[in-house]
Amino acid sequence: MDVVTRWCDAARGGAQRLGVFAALAAGSQDAEAMAARLGCKPRRLRALLDVLAATGDLARASSPSATEAPGARLVAEVIARDRPLGAADGEALRREARALPVGPLLGERTGLPKHELAALIAPELDADATFLDAGGGLGDVSAEIARLLPAVRVVLVDLPAVAAAATRRLGRAVSVLAGDLRRAPLPAARVALLGNVLHMHGPEGAAGIVAAVATAVSAGGLLVAKDLDRTTLPGLLFNLGAALYADDGEVHDEARVTAWLTAAGLAVERRVVLPFAPEAYVLCARQC
Numbered sequence: 001m002d003v004v005t006r007w008c009d010a011a012r013g014g015a016q017r018l019g020v021f022a023a024l025a026a027g028s029q030d031a032e033a034m035a036a037r038l039g040c041k042p043r044r045l046r047a048l049l050d051v052l053a054a055t056g057d058l059a060r061a062s063s064p065s066a067t068e069a070p071g072a073r074l075v076a077e078v079i080a081r082d083r084p085l086g087a088a089d090g091e092a093l094r095r096e097a098r099a100l101p102v103g104p105l106l107g108e109r110t111g112l113p114k115h116e117l118a119a120l121i122a123p124e125l126d127a128d129a130t131f132l133d134a135g136g137g138l139g140d141v142s143a144e145i146a147r148l149l150p151a152v153r154v155v156l157v158d159l160p161a162v163a164a165a166a167t168r169r170l171g172r173a174v175s176v177l178a179g180d181l182r183r184a185p186l187p188a189a190r191v192a193l194l195g196n197v198l199h200m201h202g203p204e205g206a207a208g209i210v211a212a213v214a215t216a217v218s219a220g221g222l223l224v225a226k227d228l229d230r231t232t233l234p235g236l237l238f239n240l241g242a243a244l245y246a247d248d249g250e251v252h253d254e255a256r257v258t259a260w261l262t263a264a265g266l267a268v269e270r271r272v273v274l275p276f277a278p279e280a281y282v283l284c285a286r287q288c
């Protein structure tokens, strides 16, 4: 069974365990009304309802019982208690979580999107330019830019533990800085990349990151924001994963991300879908 089918079964089963379909039949039409009826909070429930709407389960009068699907109990329990899987949870829930990994929902696993992104970015970088990989993780894209354009200054900024691991992994071709993007001094850059960073934060945190990184982009430069697309099923499943495993991460509406870019003084001039990451979009926004 592929990972998307497994997630969909867990979502359906979790919904049955929570009483979502019964609440729907009793007239609860939106997440707020249903949360009030089920006695839970709407935010995580909304992530589940979005998946069920996309799979067609909400529109169907009945669906095959999936209450025993691997992961169904995790979905129901986390939404009912409004708290993500954590250190205090026992082996039974951890086993459920192993059945529902988020990584395989992403095209990143093929390793190919980093080449596609680097190819998108490279033509923007002159020999003496600076490329900022904001929240660059272990530096897949940074390493690729450094390989393609050895004269470009490549700077990766990430939180301290990740930055330490990136420093160990990357050679001298990439300068790694440790810090929170919202507070750390960022180098002026011709191109800054926010690759799969915004979904790790709620709206306030993500907007703050866009604003901070935008200030680092020099006039005429580009901020490239890549993140999961909520209009795709993998994007919605990833959003449900954020609800299960994280405190405040979520996959943001593209319109919302565009509004943050615009508010930061950037103009979105291009939207790209990478062939090997069809569950994500890339927005290229120019600093005016």
Ligand SMILES: C[S@@+](CC[C@H](N)C(=O)[O-])C[C@H]1O[C@@H](n2cnc3c(N)ncnc32)[C@H](O)[C@@H]1O
Pocket (backbone or CB within 6 Å): 134, 135, 136, 137, 138, 139, 140, 141, 157, 158, 159, 162, 179, 180, 181, 182, 194, 195, 196, 197, 200, 209
């Ligand atoms: C999903 S990973 C993506 C890594 C890389 N950009 C990529 O696409 O492969 C998100 C990264 O953003 C970093 N990150 C999230 N919030 C951050 C913040 N406020 N400041 C610095 N880094 C942050 C995380 O530590 C993590 O390494």
